[in-house]
Amino acid sequence: MTTQAASGLAKTMMPVPDPHPDVFDREWPLRVGDIDRTGRLRFDAACRHIQDIGQDHLRELGFEETHPLWIVRRTMVDLIRPIEFNDMLRMRRWCSGTSNRWCEMRVRIDGRRGGLMESEAFWININRETQGPSRISDDFLAGLQKTTSVDRLRWKAYLKAGQRENADEIRDYPVRVSDIDLFDHMNNSVYWTVIEDYLFSHPELLQGPLRVTIEHDLPVALGDKLEILSHVHPAGSTEAFGPELADRTVTTLTYEVAGETKAIASLFSI
Numbered sequence: 001m002t003t004q005a006a007s008g009l010a011k012t013m014m015p016v017p018d019p020h021p022d023v024f025d026r027e028w029p030l031r032v033g034d035i036d037r038t039g040r041l042r043f044d045a046a047c048r049h050i051q052d053i054g055q056d057h058l059r060e061l062g063f064e065e066t067h068p069l070w071i072v073r074r075t076m077v078d079l080i081r082p083i084e085f086n087d088m089l090r091m092r093r094w095c096s097g098t099s100n101r102w103c104e105m106r107v108r109i110d111g112r113r114g115g116l117m118e119s120e121a122f123w124i125n126i127n128r129e130t131q132g133p134s135r136i137s138d139d140f141l142a143g144l145q146k147t148t149s150v151d152r153l154r155w156k157a158y159l160k161a162g163q164r165e166n167a168d169e170i171r172d173y174p175v176r177v178s179d180i181d182l183f184d185h186m187n188n189s190v191y192w193t194v195i196e197d198y199l200f201s202h203p204e205l206l207q208g209p210l211r212v213t214i215e216h217d218l219p220v221a222l223g224d225k226l227e228i229l230s231h232v233h234p235a236g237s238t239e240a241f242g243p244e245l246a247d248r249t250v251t252t253l254t255y256e257v258a259g260e261t262k263a264i265a266s267l268f269s270i
Contacts, residue, residue: 009158009213009266010244013078013120014096014148016108022146024057024093030085030111036196039085041109043077043199043212044192046117050075050107051189053091054123063140069126072188073102073155076120076213078270079206083115097150098141101125101133104153122155158241159215161261162231162254169230173197173255175222185219191255191263194228198253198267205251205267214265220257229254241266 006012017023034045058064083089090110097104102124109117127134136144145151164170173194181187191214199205220226231252239246248268255263 006242006244008156008242009211009250009268010242011076013076013118014106016092016106017094017147018092020094020147022094022143024053024060025090026053026056027088027090030083030087030089032085035085040206041083041087041089041111041115041117042192043079043195044189046077046109046119047075047192048189049089049091049109050119050121053093053107054105057093061140061143063137066137067125067140069128069183070123071126071183072121072123072216074122074158074213074215075188076211077192078118079210079212080116080118081111081114081209082206083109083111083117084113087111087113087115094147095144096120096148097153098136098144098148099151099153100135100141102153102155103136103144104150157215158213159252159264159266161256161264162229162252164229164256164259166231167229167254168232169228171197171228171230173226173228175220175224175226177222180222183219185221188216191216191265194253194255195265195267198228198230198251202251205269209270210267211270212265212267214263216263218260218262220255220262224257224262226262227256229256238268241268 092108096106107119125134125136179186179190233250238250241250251267253265
């Protein structure tokens with residue numbers, strides 16, 4: 001990455017403030033259901049763990065009943081070094097930015113053997129009755145702000161949907177009943193199975209550190225005919241993704257249902 005203050009897709013994630021009493025720190029083993037055929041911790045499994053430690057953290061803070069519902073608007077994950085089967089995962093979670101209705105939460109996943117995945121997710125607090133964004137309580141917000149000075153976090157999309165007319169590839173992606181969560185939407189972690197599917201066909205992207213970002217625009221429901229539109233933007237044509245990325249290839253995947261964009265992903269080497 002650049003040594004300058006990068007933003008957007010090329011942003012530099014906040015380092016873990018360790019040691020710090022307000023960094024939530026847990027360990028659990030990497031199990032066979034989390035890995036690909038080579039033994040690597042998959043992106044979708046990592047994002048499921050990111051959700052799990054978020055729920056554990058919320059319970060630990062004592063706000064599971066008052067702030068039970070959250071949706072993720074964007075997740076950025078850096079695969080720095082693969083974490084492999086039979087390793088132990090160390091998960092550290094802390095807040096890196098706040099507003100009064102949403103926050104950004106960092107999760108660092110370390111393997112004892114040197115594997116590393118970094119992540120940052122933009123989470124929106126949801127009101128159970130209205131199903132819309134809801135104000136975070138002052139006492140909860142005060143706890144989140146113990147690890148960050150950012151208190152005016154704003155949403156800005158980093159990605160734009162690719163067009164069907166110039167897609168490099170269009171693939172059907174069936175939605176299964178097991179993909180649907182309590183919001184009656186396809187669960188966040190399932191979107192990352194699309195990433196794994198793409199990486200299977202493009203293993204060269206796993207030859208070095210990789211950043212993958214998914215932004216969610218609209219939910220995917222059971223019965224939707226989901227299609228994935230892929231576009232490969234070669235180096236020299238990628239300044240629109242940010243000046244820091246002008247020198248590298250950026251791949252985008254557009255999640256589309258009946259011509260409507262549901263989510264957008266990007267992949268590029270770091």
